[in-house]
Each structure stands twice: as structure tokens, then as C-alpha cells.
Amino acid sequence: MIALNGETISIVLFFVGVYGLIARRNIIKSIMSISIMQVAIILYFVSTNVAPGSVPPIGDVNQMLLAADPLPQALMITDIVIGIGVTAAGLTLFIHLYHRFGSTNWQKVMKKRNRHD
Amino acid sequence: MISLHWLILSPLIIGTTAKLMPIKAAKKIMVLFQTALLAAVTMIFVEVRQNGPLLENIGSWPDTIGITLRADLLATAMVFLSCFLFLAMVIFVHNKNYADHLFFFLFLGLESLIIGIFLSNDVFNIFVLIEAATLIITILIMYKQASVSVYDAMMYFLINVVAMSFFLMGLGMLYKKIGVLDFYALEAALSQVNNPASLILPYSFMITAISLKAALMPLFSWLPKAHGTPSAPSVVSVILSGLYVKTGIYVFLRLQTTFAPLIDTSELFVILGFITAVVGFMLALAQTDIKLLLAYSTVSQIGVIMIGISLNNPAAYWGGLYHLMNHAIFKSTLFLTAGMIISEYKTRKISEIHGVYSHMPAVGVATILSILGIIGAPLFNGSISKFLIATGASGSWIESGLILINLGTIIVFMKYGQLLFGHSDKKEAANSDILEKAVVLTLSMLCFLGGIFGSDLIAILFNISLTINPLSYGEKMLLFVGSILLGLLIYRSLFKKRNPLAFIRSFELGFNEICLSITLFFAFMVVYLKITL
Known part of the structure; x- marks a missing residue:
């Protein structure tokens, strides 16, 4: 029996995102899949090295209490910012792409692009 | 200081x-x-x-x-x-x-x-830097805002982001196991791990992402479009093809050294490098666009570098690193001259460009010198690094594989070299900028100097003394002359009039297929490691 915790859920979520990338032709859905993968990674990191009953590593933690590992949580602040930047840039690029090629389908856009060559 | x-x-x-x-x-x-x-x-x-x-x-x-x-x-x-x-x-x-x-x-x-x-x-820091570089390169690729380049930039951007997500996932798993993110601390900590099987998943995640960054065999489809896009100024192509791909190889090298005590995949990467090199020159031969031809030739040369650094032999290792430097020099020259030729002739088709040598002599000389460098002509820098890799490989199948790769490179650049000869339609002399000419001539002279002072340069750069045995070097050079003649024969008989490889161009991977190949590569790595460990 695999335990239902943050790590297993995040691995499942990650591959849900990968499935979306492989199986969906829609560009917006591709960008959404990347966001899902990012969320999975964040969930994985924040749930690593957390013992049951530990407290968040913020402020003056009582020495008697067990605090969670602060490093992955600090890393994830950076990754959340990167994730937002990536999604925003991806959507901006998509708007430009849509204006020029008039489609949200990867296949159709690729065909139109190759006609330019 | x-x-x-x-x-x-x-x-x-x-x-x-x-x-x-x-x-x-x-x-x-x-x-x-x-x-x-x-x-x-x-x-x-x-x-x-x-x-x-x-x-x-x-x-x-x-x-x-x-x-x-x-x-x-x-x-x-x-x-x-x-x-x-x-x-x-x-x-x-x-x-x-x-x-x-x-x-x-x-x-x-x-x-x-x-x-x-x-x-x-720091591994996480490298992730952040690569992610930021992806964003900047995306903007640079579509800098001149041509319609087609939006698609190229979008592909480049999303595929690299997907790959780096794999990297970060692997990093998370590695951190959970080991608890440090510093390369050297990792190396020390990993030598204490006694169950290598527990590192299969993190290693596979990370190496998949880095193989994509370094453009290895199934994962290079994003590279030619990004490096050869019409919209990017030629200096951007130079930095991407000459330098930025090398960051992938560099991180690959660091990762391999870190994991070396536990997971040894060097044989696999020699084979992958070989396949990459062969597929790279086949695709390069199929191209009609000069920038795309150069971009696919980059893929092929990456394969050569990969063979060199994965062979577990000091001569091949330093030869591979020297080839990395050399490739930066001659591919930069080739991309710069290609940019100058495109802006002069207003076309990107190889078949429509003639007489560069008589029309633009400086560009012609620079192109010839760098072509001699890339095909490994005697006394040029490519010959030294390829010779070192071949010395390291002597006795195995890969030695003959390297001769085949070099033959392929020779045929590709015979095709490319056709634009030098013939008669140019243009009457008035080309007015290229003096600074541009100076830069391309200096870089192409370096191809020559890098060959003459090859072992001295290696000694200065890497602090390692490798002697080049004149006898076996001469032997290699005879082999080179043989390859030239054979290449000429193959080119004349097969590629002069038509292009039997043109059908390859119609196979193009879309976004979904590239994501599928990333996932398959990852699955293959996991299965391969499960079996071998």
C-alpha cells in the first residue's frame, strides 16, 4: 500500500502534467500542463523532510519543537516566482502566435509555419 | 584581484x-x-x-x-x-x-x-540561471519579429521549460535523499551512499533535462529551429550555437562527475553521442537553408564532443573539451559569415548563392579557414581535437565510427562550400563593414593558430600535457586525405545534382512529439539503469 502523502500525490500530478503535454494539441492546455507540473514540483519540495507534527520554520521557533526543513521552502519561493514568469511569458507568446497563425492547435500552427520556408 | x-x-x-x-x-x-x-x-x-x-x-x-x-x-x-x-x-x-x-x-x-x-x-542556482537564460534567448530569437520566428521561439521556450521541470523534480528527489545542493558536497555525500538503486529516479530526471540542453540524439529537435531561425541576428545564432549549447555539455560533465562513483553511464553516452553525430550530419545534408545546415552540423559536432568526454580516457576527454572550444571558434565564424552572405545575397538557399569567394573575398577566406577547421584538415584546430579523441578511442569500434562521422562532416561542408565558387550575379563590389571583416578574419585565423599550437594551447588552458605523436598524426592525415577523396566521390555521384536525403526534411516533430520523446528518453534511462545497476 503506497502511503497517500504529499510526495506520492505530487509525483502523480507531475505525470498528469506530462500526459497533458503529450496528449493535448491545444497550446493553452500545454501551458496549463506546464503549470500543473510546476505545482507538483512545489508540492514535492515543501513536503520533503517534514516530520509529522513539525512546525513551520518561521520566526522564533521554540527549541523544544521540531521545525520543518526550511531550505526547500525557501527554494520554492524562487520557483513560484519563476513559474509565474514562465506562465506569463508563455501566454504572451501565445497571444502573438495566435495573432499571426490564427490557431490554437500545434499541428495547424506547425503546418502554417513551414509554409513560410 | x-x-x-x-x-x-x-x-x-x-x-x-x-x-x-x-x-x-x-x-x-x-x-x-x-x-x-x-x-x-x-x-x-x-x-x-x-x-x-x-x-x-x-x-x-x-x-x-x-x-x-x-x-x-x-x-x-x-x-x-x-x-x-x-x-x-x-x-x-x-x-x-x-x-x-x-x-x-x-x-x-x-x-x-x-x-x-x-x-x-549550486545545483538549484544553476536551474535558476538556465531558466532565466531560456527567457532571454526566447526574446533574442524573435528579435527581428518575423512571423515564423514566433513559432520557433514558442517551441524553444516551452520545450526548455518542460525539460527544466524534469530537472527540478530530479533535484527535489536528490535533495530529499542527500540533503545538500552543492556540487562538491554532493560528490562527497554520494560516495557514502551504498545503494545506487535509490538514485536512479533523480539521476534519470536530471540527465534527461541536461541531455535535452546539450541536444543529444532524440532530444535535439528544438535546436535547429532556434539556432537557424531567420529572425535572429547572426550574433545571436553564434552565441546560441557556439556557446550556449556548451553550457548544457558543461552541466552534463559536472553531473556525470558527481554521480560517477555510483552510476556509470559513459558507455551509453558514447553510443548516444555516435548516433547524434551520424543523425546530425545526415539531417545537415538534407537541408537547403544555410543557417539550418550549420545548426544541424552543430548537433553533429556535439555528438563528437560527447563521445570524447564519455570515453573514460584522458586523451579523449581533453580532446573532447578542446573540440568544444574549437567548435565555438569555427562555428561562430561560419554563422557570422553566413549572416553576412545572407544580407548580401538576400537569400538563404544554398543553391541560389554563388561566387562568394570572388564577390566577398574576406568572407570567402574566413569561410574556407573555418571549414578546414571543422572538417579536421591537417594543421587546423579540428584535426588536433579529433586526433586526440581518436587516440583515446583506438582499438574500439568507435575509432572507425569517428572516421565515418568525419566523412559525413566533409560531405556536408563540400555541399556548403559550393556557395564559394561559381560566378556571382552581382556586379558591384560588396560593401561589408570593415569591423565585421576584421572579426571574422581574426576568428578564422584562430582556427589555424589553434591547430599549429594545439598541444601548447591545451597545456595552457587545461594544465595538462598531451604529446601529439607525429607518426600517428601523419597516419590520421593520410586517412583524412582518403576521406576527402571518398567524400568528393560520394558528393559528386550522389549529392551534386539532386538530394537523396531530402525526404528527411518532411519528418518534423511537433510539440507533443518532442514531449513524448522527452518522456520516452526518461523512461529509457530508468529502465536502462534498473537493468545495469
């Missing part, structure tokens, strides 16, 4: 503050600044060579806690190469109209990120 973090920060600061000056002054300052940066890197290089690696803990944290910058000989040599290429590019764009404030901001920002990737010792 300037500290290492200034190498990373100063291009960014200069690139931002240049906005305050008029563009003409800004361009002059760029050249001065790049020269100063090159001088500073040279000083650091001398220091590293005399006293060993420099370490700098950012934020004055104790070792392995915070981010560490580490300048060892290889990293410093790579930084030196980057600064040199960026200096050449800044001089090259001095009289170009497209080089405005925004361009310099992005360009110098990319420089600081590349230097950061080479110097950083």
Missing part, C-alpha cells in the same frame, strides 16, 4: 546603465567594458592556474550552506571563452542598426547568466 561575483554582476549592471547613454557612446563603452572583462578573466585564469581553484561563498555562509561560486581551471577556461566570444560579437555589431539599448541589455544579461552557469557550484 576582483571577486568572482563581479564577473557575473558587471555585465548586467553595464547592460542596464547603458540605457542612460546615447546608443553611439553605449556601443563604445560596451567594447571597452568587454575588453576590461576579458582582462579581468585572464587575471583570474592566471591566478587559478598558479594557486588552484578559487572559492567564494556568497553571503559569507559556511561551506555547503549558501551559494558557492567556484572557479576551477575548466570553469575559468569556459568563462574566458565566453568573454572572448562576447567581445568579438560586440565589435561585430558595432555598426549594425538592430543593436539598440534593448538588444545590449538582453545580450549582456545573457552573458552574465552564461558566466554564472559556468561558475556556480
Whole structure:
């Protein structure tokens, strides 16, 4: 029996995102899949090295209490910012792409692009 | 002695503050600044060579806690190469109209990120730098805003983001197991792990992402479109193809050294490198567009470098690294001259360009010298590095494989070289910029000097003395002459009139297929490691 915790859920979520990338032709859905993968990674990191009953590593933690590992949580602040930047840039690029090629389908856009060559 | 973090920060600061000056002054300052940066890197290089690696803990944290910058000989040599290429590019764009404030901001920002990737010792930090570099390169690819390049940029961007998500997932798993993110601390900690099977997943995740960055066999489909896009100025293609792909190889090398005591995949990567090299030159032969041909030839040369650094033999290893440097030099020259030829002839089709040698003599000479470099002609830099790789491979099947790869490269560049000859339709002389000519001629002269002083340069750059046996070198050169004749024969009989490989061009992977190939590569790595460990 695999335990239902943050790590297993995040691995499942990650591959849900990968499935979306492989199986969906829609560009917006591709960008959404990347966001899902990012969320999975964040969930994985924040749930690593957390013992049951530990407290968040913020402020003056009582020495008697067990605090969670602060490093992955600090890393994830950076990754959340990167994730937002990536999604925003991806959507901006998509708007430009849509204006020029008039489609949200990867296949159709690729065909139109190759006609330019 | 300037500290290492200034190498990373100063291009960014200069690139931002240049906005305050008029563009003409800004361009002059760029050249001065790049020269100063090159001088500073040279000083650091001398220091590293005399006293060993420099370490700098950012934020004055104790070792392995915070981010560490580490300048060892290889990293410093790579930084030196980057600064040199960026200096050449800044001089090259001095009289170009497209080089405005925004361009310099992005360009110098990319420089600081590349230097950061080479110097950083922290895996998460490398992830952040690569992610930021992806964003900057995406904008640079579509800098001239041609319609087609939006698609190229979008593909480049999303595929690299997907790959780096794999990297980060692997990093998370690695951190959970080991608890450090510093390369050298990881190396020390991994040698204590006694169950390598527990590291299969993190290793597979990370190596998949880095193989994509280094453009290995199933994962290179994003590269040619990005490097050969019509919209990118040729200096951008140079930095992408000459330098940025090398960051992938560099991180690959660091990762392999870190995992080496537990997971040894060098044989697999020799085979993958070989396949990459062969597929690369086949695809290059199929192209009609000069920039795409050069981009696919980059894929092929990456395969050669990969073979060199994965062979577990000192001669091949240093030969591979020297080939990495050489490739940066001759591919830069080729991309720059291709850009000049395109802007002169207003076409990108190889078959429509004739008589470059008589019409643009300086460009012609530079092209010839760099072609001689890339095909490994005697006395040119390519011959030294290819010779070293072949020495390291002697006795195995890969030695004959290398001859085949070189034959392929020769045929590709015979096809490319056709644009030099013939009669140009243009009457009036080409008015290329004097600075552009100076840059391409200097770079192409380096191809020659790198061959003459090959072993001395290796001794200076990597502090390793490799003697080149004149007898076996002569033997290789006879083999080279044989390959030339065979290549000429094959070219004349098969490729002169028509292109039997043209059908390959119709196979193009879309976004979903590339994501599928990333996933399959990952699954293959997991299965391969499960079986071999």
C-alpha cells in the first residue's frame, strides 16, 4: 500500500502534467500542463523532510519543537516566482502566435509555419 | 584581484546603465567594458592556474550552506571563452542598426547568466540561471519579429521549460535523499551512499533535462529551429550555437562527475553521442537553408564532443573539451559569415548563392579557414581535437565510427562550400563593414593558430600535457586525405545534382512529439539503469 502523502500525490500530478503535454494539441492546455507540473514540483519540495507534527520554520521557533526543513521552502519561493514568469511569458507568446497563425492547435500552427520556408 | 561575483554582476549592471547613454557612446563603452572583462578573466585564469581553484561563498555562509561560486581551471577556461566570444560579437555589431539599448541589455544579461552557469557550484542556482537564460534567448530569437520566428521561439521556450521541470523534480528527489545542493558536497555525500538503486529516479530526471540542453540524439529537435531561425541576428545564432549549447555539455560533465562513483553511464553516452553525430550530419545534408545546415552540423559536432568526454580516457576527454572550444571558434565564424552572405545575397538557399569567394573575398577566406577547421584538415584546430579523441578511442569500434562521422562532416561542408565558387550575379563590389571583416578574419585565423599550437594551447588552458605523436598524426592525415577523396566521390555521384536525403526534411516533430520523446528518453534511462545497476 503506497502511503497517500504529499510526495506520492505530487509525483502523480507531475505525470498528469506530462500526459497533458503529450496528449493535448491545444497550446493553452500545454501551458496549463506546464503549470500543473510546476505545482507538483512545489508540492514535492515543501513536503520533503517534514516530520509529522513539525512546525513551520518561521520566526522564533521554540527549541523544544521540531521545525520543518526550511531550505526547500525557501527554494520554492524562487520557483513560484519563476513559474509565474514562465506562465506569463508563455501566454504572451501565445497571444502573438495566435495573432499571426490564427490557431490554437500545434499541428495547424506547425503546418502554417513551414509554409513560410 | 576582483571577486568572482563581479564577473557575473558587471555585465548586467553595464547592460542596464547603458540605457542612460546615447546608443553611439553605449556601443563604445560596451567594447571597452568587454575588453576590461576579458582582462579581468585572464587575471583570474592566471591566478587559478598558479594557486588552484578559487572559492567564494556568497553571503559569507559556511561551506555547503549558501551559494558557492567556484572557479576551477575548466570553469575559468569556459568563462574566458565566453568573454572572448562576447567581445568579438560586440565589435561585430558595432555598426549594425538592430543593436539598440534593448538588444545590449538582453545580450549582456545573457552573458552574465552564461558566466554564472559556468561558475556556480549550486545545483538549484544553476536551474535558476538556465531558466532565466531560456527567457532571454526566447526574446533574442524573435528579435527581428518575423512571423515564423514566433513559432520557433514558442517551441524553444516551452520545450526548455518542460525539460527544466524534469530537472527540478530530479533535484527535489536528490535533495530529499542527500540533503545538500552543492556540487562538491554532493560528490562527497554520494560516495557514502551504498545503494545506487535509490538514485536512479533523480539521476534519470536530471540527465534527461541536461541531455535535452546539450541536444543529444532524440532530444535535439528544438535546436535547429532556434539556432537557424531567420529572425535572429547572426550574433545571436553564434552565441546560441557556439556557446550556449556548451553550457548544457558543461552541466552534463559536472553531473556525470558527481554521480560517477555510483552510476556509470559513459558507455551509453558514447553510443548516444555516435548516433547524434551520424543523425546530425545526415539531417545537415538534407537541408537547403544555410543557417539550418550549420545548426544541424552543430548537433553533429556535439555528438563528437560527447563521445570524447564519455570515453573514460584522458586523451579523449581533453580532446573532447578542446573540440568544444574549437567548435565555438569555427562555428561562430561560419554563422557570422553566413549572416553576412545572407544580407548580401538576400537569400538563404544554398543553391541560389554563388561566387562568394570572388564577390566577398574576406568572407570567402574566413569561410574556407573555418571549414578546414571543422572538417579536421591537417594543421587546423579540428584535426588536433579529433586526433586526440581518436587516440583515446583506438582499438574500439568507435575509432572507425569517428572516421565515418568525419566523412559525413566533409560531405556536408563540400555541399556548403559550393556557395564559394561559381560566378556571382552581382556586379558591384560588396560593401561589408570593415569591423565585421576584421572579426571574422581574426576568428578564422584562430582556427589555424589553434591547430599549429594545439598541444601548447591545451597545456595552457587545461594544465595538462598531451604529446601529439607525429607518426600517428601523419597516419590520421593520410586517412583524412582518403576521406576527402571518398567524400568528393560520394558528393559528386550522389549529392551534386539532386538530394537523396531530402525526404528527411518532411519528418518534423511537433510539440507533443518532442514531449513524448522527452518522456520516452526518461523512461529509457530508468529502465536502462534498473537493468545495469
